[in-house]
Amino acid sequence: MERTGRIIKSISGFYDVLDDENSELIRTRARGNFRKRKIKPLVGDKVKFDATGDLGYILEILPRDNSLVRPPIANIDQAIVVTSAAEPNFSSNLLDKILINIEHNDIKPLIYLTKSDLLSDDKYLELKEILAGYHNAGYQVFDDQDSYNDMQVEKLKATFADKVTVFTGQSGAGKSTLLNHIDTELGLATAAISQTLNRGKHTTRQVSLFDIADGLVADTPGFSSIDLMDVTAEELPTLFPEFLQYSGGCQFRGCHHVNEPNCKVKEALEAGEIMHSRYDNYLYFLNEINSYKKRY
Ligand SMILES: Nc1nc2c(ncn2[C@@H]2O[C@H](COP(=O)(O)OP(=O)(O)OP(=O)(O)O)[C@@H](O)[C@H]2O)c(=O)[nH]1
């Protein structure tokens, strides 16, 4: 009998599929012809499967909305960008780069600040003001000084319903710690930053989707750096949501908002409607993308 479901875990060649109809969890294998066609099922894939015997078989992978390589997950709706205020220190360049990568994959990013309890009140207020700029740019921001404030955690959980959510962010930013606060039964391993950085490996290894607050949620391995290899210079300005509010008015179609005359994005920048740090990072990324082209 053919059934439909979603892969929520992959372990050495087996895929655990959650049945759409009755929420039964069924262990399956992929049919050999997937391997021949070099198609690898991903956690998050919606699949047709057959489960008449003890072990089910994946018959077909339904078309993906999107997929990420790191973490290897398909059909993601939103990403919680866990951003630490300290240890590691806040970097607008890194945050913007993560946001750009997520927007590039048609995933909605939300910003969640952690570790601001380690800042002085003055420094925290400075950072809060920067994050208010991200809110104005169109992002949902969670910025309480206590990262695990109950009301804020509940507000975050409320965004999970009927969605696939991934947690992403720099190694040591506090992704697993936050997830453990969200669902105390998860018991994910966390590590002091000195350990994660010194050992150069991550606490989080396996990718699986957890059933939390009526949605599916993944913890993912942290990273220390990312690149923009897949993003083109033409696409880059479209990945800054606040630029899109103005770019329609630019004189030139496909305006890069660098030296073109009558550029509405630059006018908005000068009027203080676009953050200088975001625009500077835009120029920096544009340069980085153009330098890949020269090298390859
Ligand atoms: N002071 C403070 N420490 C925190 C906070 N959140 C996390 N930490 C600490 O930061 C360290 C790293 O946290 P993890 O949750 O392991 O970080 P991670 O992002 O999951 O790290 P990877 O698995 O390497 O990607 C741990 O020692 C946590 O106790 C916070 O809000 N405040």
Ligand SMILES: [Zn+2]
């Ligand atoms: Zn322009």
